Amino acid sequence: MTSLQHYLVLAGALFSVGAWGVLARRNIIMVVMSLELMFNAVNIALVAFSNYSSAGAGRGEVFVFFVLAIAAAEVAVGLAIGIAMYRLREKLDVDELDELKG
Amino acid sequence: MQFSTPVFYIVAALVIIPAVLMVMFRNLIYSAIAMIACFIGVAAVFVTLNAELLAASQLLIYVGAISILILFAIMLTRSRSGAVNLFFHRQAWMALPAAAALAVVLGAVLGTARFSAGDTPKNPATGNLASLLFNQYAFPFELASLVLLAAIIGTVLLAKKESRP
Amino acid sequence: MKTAVLLIPLLPLASFIITGLFGRRYFKEKSHYLSVASVALSWVLSMYVFIQVERGQTLSWQIYNWIAAGRFNVDIGFLVDELTAIMLLVVSTVGFMVHVYSIGYMHGDKGYYRFFAYINLFMFSMFMLVLANNYLLLYVFWEAVGLCSYLLIAFWFPKLSASNAGMKAFLVNRVGDFGFGLGIMLVFVTLGTLSYSSVFAAAGTLGGGMVTAICLLLFTGAVGKSAQFPLHVWLPDAMEGPTPVSSLIHAATMVNAGVYMVARSSPLFAHSHTAMLVVAAVGTFTAIFAATIALVQNDIKKVLAYSTISQLGYMFMALGVGAWTAAMFHLLAHGFFKGLLFLCSGSVIHALDGEQDMRKMGGLKNKVKITYWTFFIGALALSGFPGLSGFFSKDAILSGAFSGGYWYFWIVALITVFLTAFYSFRLIFMTFHNEPRTDPKIFAHAHESPPIMTVPLIVLSVPTVVAGLVLGLPPEGGHIDHFLHRVFAAAITAPEHAFSYLTLALMIISAAVGIAGILTAWHFYLRCPFLPAAACKRAGRLYTLLLNKYYIDEIYFAVIINPVRRFSAWLWRIVDAGIIDGAVNGTGWIALGAGRILRPIQSGKVQGYLFAMFLGLLALMVAYLILTL
Structure with missing residues (x-):
């Protein structure tokens, strides 16, 4: 039998892989993709709680819907930024975005 | 519906392996395809969690829409300068151990924490989800549409070719 | 209300x-x-x-x-x-x-x-x-x-x-x-x-x-x-x-x-005979001390300033001997007539285009009539001429000192009355009488001030004249005594005594002394104008001493100000430049060095920040694990 813990550990693993991608890759599109992995990890956790909890039956899934909507918006905007940056600098290197330098 | 543990492991492998591959591929197109595989795996996970509607949504939105969007972005930016020098970041060597540490810690926390939820699935019905979404969460639902609208406008503005006077 | x-x-x-x-x-x-x-x-x-x-x-x-x-x-x-x-x-x-x-x-x-x-x-x-x-x-x-x-x-x-x-x-x-x-x-x-x-x-x-x-501490403030x-x-x-x-x-x-503060604190002072004595002694000494300086000053405003100090000394003497009402009475009268005198002197200075030295005045009597007469009234009041406000208030103080048993203060105060009358009329005679010693060009232009200035002079001379008659009669039982009685009830120790021949005698003595002062001044400056110079020559050292205000300023410079300056210079060179600046600059260097070391962190590289955030999150979770397990 699978338990809640199984799913949570799976979500944690996926989250870590996503975090690794976000930290390690330089391409801004790769960063956005890795972020999507992290979203998915959170979704898994939410659905797992929803499935195993008696009190909040179904509520976790509702959250996932919202996450889906927001993630779609986020990807659209993030990629648009990437494309705008590419048009401006001919590069997709995250390190190019260093206008915040002190 | 109940699934046995081996099924879970298979599904979990379907999620984790493509994810790791995605991060490691040098070629962005390969990465994108690995990501799509990962998304399909997540949909499978949703099925094992009795969330069929979400699984369908996952396929529609992630696999159908977001992946295609990303593929388009990759193709649009396949550059003259090439992506070779854009592979791993300078701090990548630190990122892997850090991520591994995160995995260990998360595993330790999530694996040992005791939640009020039991170990048996409650199998909430899809109808339940619908009534929640359109009654209790009707307002956030509408708000989400507003966010999407804002995102559309923002995207158009950002991606629009600057009109040179 | x-x-x-x-x-x-x-x-x-x-x-x-x-x-x-x-x-x-x-x-x-x-x-x-x-x-x-x-x-x-x-x-x-x-x-x-x-x-x-x-x-x-x-x-x-x-x-x-x-x-x-x-x-x-x-x-x-x-x-x-x-x-x-x-x-x-x-x-x-x-x-x-x-x-x-x-x-x-x-x-x-x-x-x-x-x-x-x-x-x-x-x-x-x-x-x-x-x-x-x-x-x-x-x-x-x-x-x-x-x-x-x-x-x-x-x-x-x-x-x-x-x-x-x-x-x-x-x-x-x-x-x-x-x-x-x-x-x-x-x-x-x-x-x-x-x-x-x-x-x-x-x-x-x-x-x-x-x-x-x-x-005594409160009195320090008053001093x-x-x-x-x-x-x-x-x-x-x-x-x-x-x-x-x-x-x-x-x-x-x-x-x-x-004066007001000490009078206000009368219930406190009434409990301390020592403090009262100190107040009276300081006041009496100041009265005669400042009056002697005023004798020889040549700046019209300085004379009035020393006169003010002297009169304030009177008030403190009155407070010290327990003649609270007399002090307040004198404060009231003095406020009017000294205010008047200063305004008159301003009018004179105005007329002479800013000249303040009395040696360059004289003969203004007919040029500035209103100023002259109001000044004259003020000076009479200051000298304690019978009938004017200054007479009654000063007399109240003198009789207060005498009847309180402080005859030594009374004598000093009496001498001061003489000096006061003398220098007031020296001022009048030098400024308004005799031949003009002014630059003829300026003197030709000397003119009475506009009404906006002379009207206040006339207005202020009214209380100067009548305040004494209205408030001070009869002595020690006048209106002002009744008026202030309630305030000082706790502090007045001497039994009230009615108007007596003793009071009358004291009044006559002080009036006579005042008039004697005026006459002496008249003798010195109008009748025999060569006398002051001769007297100065004869007095020699004393004159120089007075002219230099007893060298008090010089003493302060030598005893307090210069040592403080030297000490400050030492502080500046050694403590400030050496120790404090060193510490301050050291702080600067530390900040500079720290900045140099920490600057790479602020690289602007987003992923670097993200990594730091990630490590922080990790640390938080580890802390949670350690705390819960």
Whole structure:
């Protein structure tokens, strides 16, 4: 039998892989993709709680819907930024975005 | 519906392996395809969690829409300068151990924490989800549409070719 | 009544704020409209309050709990009794007249609006000072009038001597105020309260030594503010300010604050014979000390300044010998006639295009008639000529000293009466009589001041003449004695005695001495004008000593100021440049080094920040694990 813990550990693993991608890759599109992995990890956790909890039956899934909507918006905007940056600098290197330098 | 543990492991492998591959591929197109595989795996996970509607949504939105969007972005930016020098970041060597540490810690926390939820699935019905979404969460639902609208406008503005006077 | 009391200080304050803010841009040479109007209204209200008080209606009003910190409780509140009413009368009347006078005197000055703003601020502070119902509020406005005094002495600040005089006044007053502050703290520490009523009610519970300490510390403040020896040095220099200021602040009102404060604290002083004796001794000494200096000064305003110091000495002597009412009476009379004298001297200076040296005056009698006659009246009052206000008030002090058994003070005071009469008329004769010693060109242009300046002179000469007759008759049983009796009831120890032949005899003696002084001056300066020079030659050293004001300033320089300067120079070279600058620069270097080390972190690379955030998250989770497992 699978338990809640199984799913949570799976979500944690996926989250870590996503975090690794976000930290390690330089391409801004790769960063956005890795972020999507992290979203998915959170979704898994939410659905797992929803499935195993008696009190909040179904509520976790509702959250996932919202996450889906927001993630779609986020990807659209993030990629648009990437494309705008590419048009401006001919590069997709995250390190190019260093206008915040002190 | 109940699934046995081996099924879970298979599904979990379907999620984790493509994810790791995605991060490691040098070629962005390969990465994108690995990501799509990962998304399909997540949909499978949703099925094992009795969330069929979400699984369908996952396929529609992630696999159908977001992946295609990303593929388009990759193709649009396949550059003259090439992506070779854009592979791993300078701090990548630190990122892997850090991520591994995160995995260990998360595993330790999530694996040992005791939640009020039991170990048996409650199998909430899809109808339940619908009534929640359109009654209790009707307002956030509408708000989400507003966010999407804002995102559309923002995207158009950002991606629009600057009109040179 | 409450509204009136509240409006009296608030009107000048409002005028100060408006004139100060907008005067430079918008009012310019019309700055006095608001200023004079507000003080005029305050004067009307003060009169109203005075009449109410005279009808027996006093007011003790706590408006607002200003500081409440544990046991330390200070209100902002007003206490209006007979003493306050007298002060209000003097301050508002002289203040009003000086405001009117200033319209003419300050006309065309670059800082016209500034002058009226400052003088309004002064009026506000002075009203608050006399209206306050506790020591801390008194102290606050005590300092505020000191500030206004500083601002107005240094009014013509581009002139080095003026700004130096302002600083001197400020610093010398600090010495006195330090003692005053300590005194107030001591009051609080011993009695746990600062409001007049509770302090005086509890005064009897203090030990004798403690009362003496408190009184002497409070008196230190009065010595500074009222320019008593040895802190008198600032007042003569304060004459650098515009003459209306000298009249208002440095003759009629602010310098009286010390007298007022001691009179207000009479229930405390009454418990300490030692403190009273010190007050009387300092006052008497200052009276004769300043009078002798005034004999030989040549600057018309300096003579009046030393005269003020001397008269204030009289008041302190009166306070010290327990003649409280006489002191307040003299304060009232002196406020009017000395204010008048200063305004007259301003008019003379105005007529002679800024000349202040009496050796370059003379013969002005027919040129400036109104000024001459009002000046004459003022000088008569100052000399204690029978019938004028100064006579009655001075006589009250003298008989108070004599009947209190302080015959030695009485003798010194009597000598001072002679000196006072002498120098007053020396002033008159040198300024207005004889042949003009002025530059003929200037003398030809000498003219009477415009009505805006002469009218206040005439107005002020009225109380100078009648105040004594109205308030002081019969001696020691006059109107003012009844009026103030309630305030000083706790402090008056000597039994009241009716008008007697002794009083009459004392009166005749003091009047005779005063007239003798006037005649001597007449003999010296009108009949035999060669006599003063001969006397100076004969006195030689004594004359030089007096001319140099007993070298007090020089002594202060040698004993206090120069050693302090040397010590400061040492502090600057060794402590400041070496140790403190070293530490400060060291801090700078440390910050610089730290910045150099930490700068790479602030790279602007987003992923670097993200990584740091990630590590932080990790650390938080590890901490959670450690804490829960």
